[in-house]
Amino acid sequence: MNIFITGGNGQVGFELQRQFAPFGTILAPTRQELDLTNAEAVGTYLAKHQPGLILNAAAYTAVDKAESEPQQARHLNAELPAQLAEYAAKQGIPLVHYSTDYVYPGNGENPWQEDSPTGPLSVYGQTKLEGDEAVVNSGASHLVFRTSWVYAARGNNFMKTMLRLGREREALSIVNDQIGAPTPARLIAQVTALGCALNDSILTLHIPSGIYHLVPRGETSWQGFASEIFNQTREAGEILAITPEGTAGIPTVDYPTPAQRPLNSRMALGKLESALGITMPTWQSQLGLTLREYLDQ
Numbered sequence: 001m002n003i004f005i006t007g008g009n010g011q012v013g014f015e016l017q018r019q020f021a022p023f024g025t026i027l028a029p030t031r032q033e034l035d036l037t038n039a040e041a042v043g044t045y046l047a048k049h050q051p052g053l054i055l056n057a058a059a060y061t062a063v064d065k066a067e068s069e070p071q072q073a074r075h076l077n078a079e080l081p082a083q084l085a086e087y088a089a090k091q092g093i094p095l096v097h098y099s100t101d102y103v104y105p106g107n108g109e110n111p112w113q114e115d116s117p118t119g120p121l122s123v124y125g126q127t128k129l130e131g132d133e134a135v136v137n138s139g140a141s142h143l144v145f146r147t148s149w150v151y152a153a154r155g156n157n158f159m160k161t162m163l164r165l166g167r168e169r170e171a172l173s174i175v176n177d178q179i180g181a182p183t184p185a186r187l188i189a190q191v192t193a194l195g196c197a198l199n200d201s202i203l204t205l206h207i208p209s210g211i212y213h214l215v216p217r218g219e220t221s222w223q224g225f226a227s228e229i230f231n232q233t234r235e236a237g238e239i240l241a242i243t244p245e246g247t248a249g250i251p252t253v254d255y256p257t258p259a260q261r262p263l264n265s266r267m268a269l270g271k272l273e274s275a276l277g278i279t280m281p282t283w284q285s286q287l288g289l290t291l292r293e294y295l296d297q
Contacts, residue, residue, distance in 0.1 A: 001201055002027050004051035006036055006080070007058030011152040012098060015189035016055050023198055027051060037075040039083055046087050053203045054084050054095045055192065059128070063102070064258040066123040077127035078134060085138035094141040094205050096192055101148040101180060103129040106262020109179075113268050114146075114211045122259035132211065141205055143195050145188065145214040148265045149225070152185040153294035159287070160294070162226045163233065166242040176223035176249030180265030181215040182283050184290045188214055194276050207275040213267035216283040223249040228284060232291050 001024035007013040008028025017026050027049055035041050036058050059077055060066060066073035081097050088095040104112045105119030120126040135142050151157035159182075165172055191214050197206040220228070227247050230240060252261060269280050 001025065001052040001203065002049050003053045003055065003203070004046070004049065005055045005057060006084075007056070010057055010059075011150055011155040011157065011185040012188050013055075013057040014154060015152065015185040016057055016192065019189040019193045020053075020055070023196075023203060024052065024201075036080055037072075039079065042080070042083055043087075050091070052093055053196070054088055054093065056081055056084055056095065056097045059098070060124070063122060063124045063261075066127070067258045070123045070127070073123055073127045074130070077124070078130035081131035082134035082138070085135045085140045085142065088140035088142070089138045092141075094143070094196070094203065095135060095138075096143045096145065096195070097131065097135045098188070099132050099144055099146040099211075100125065100128050101146060101265040101267060102262060103132060103146065104262060104265075106264050108264055109266070110264075111266040111268040112213070112264075114213060114271055121262060124259060125262075136211065140209075142209045143192075143205060143207070144211040145192065146211060146267065147183045147188055147214045148180045148267065149182040150185055150188070151182060151290065153290055153297065158182070158222070158225065159229055159290065162229045163294075166226075166230050166233070166240045168241055169246075170241050170243055171246040171248065172226065172242060173248045173250045174221075174223040174226050175252055175255055176221040177251050178261055178263050178265065179219050179221055181217070181219055181267070182225050182287060183215045184286045186290065187216065187281070187286055191272070191276070194278065210271075212272040212275065213269055214272060215267050215269065215280070216286050217269065217280050218283045219266055220283065221249070223247055225287075228287060229291070232288055233295070236291065236295055238295060
């Protein structure tokens with residue numbers, strides 16, 4: 001069976017390739033091999049390879065740039081998932097789509113539920129929400145996993161940026177009023193595999209179609225995330241220039257960006273944990289695993 005993974009070179013897509021390799025033949029074309037913004041090319045690729053499962057990890061993730069490139073963001077974040085979902089519905093195959101905390105308005109302090117009112121603050125969030133809605137309304141067997149603050153041992157991300165800066169500088173000012181859960185790409189891929197079932201060489205969904213939050217347990221700020229990165233890195237024996245007291249917290253208003261960020265990215269886990277019969281690990285323990293993988297390279 002062919003498993004079509006979009007965004008295969010990204011953080012989540014790479015981990016999905018590793019996780020799903022035993023289930024079938026992985027199809028993860030590069031940008032040079034398949035232009036995902038070209039609907040005709042995507043349709044031709046699907047018709048040729050006839051995947052039995054689609055994992056849509058492709059996305060336009062340049063949050064600030066999306067404010068000035070809304071159509072480019074919409075191509076990948078809304079139109080592509082709509083096309084993939086239409087194909088999945090017609091072929092009777094499952095589709096897994098990855099979304100974001102940015103679909104919520106980001107106010108208050110209570111964790112968002114999967115049925116909480118949405119209210120994106122940015123073009124990125126709005127186009128991701130349009131993609132979610134297209135998948136949910138397509139009639140396809142689907143899972144939409146909303147996650148937050150994704151990082152990994154590879155690619156460009158907050159963890160690796162902080163490690164670089166922590167080796168160069170004694171002090172850093174980091175936003176401390178945006179609250180969420182740092183989520184490693186590896187965990188996203190592992191949970192995705194748990195959500196699928198292999199029956200007679202056919203992959204189906206192990207849990208009901210719908211939207212699920214996929215993040216670790218616990219919450220922190222970007223400043224708290226950075227501090228834990230530095231603490232665990234020191235415990236691993238690495239030398240850093242930054243001091244233990246070197247991370248100063250600043251409010252979001254002191255770090256203006258073209259796109260508005262949600263202050264509250266807390267997401268409830270009850271629906272996912274109940275459906276899979278699991279307890280999600282803490283964000284700190286997952287950081288430890290990801291750090292070790294990166295430092296041991």
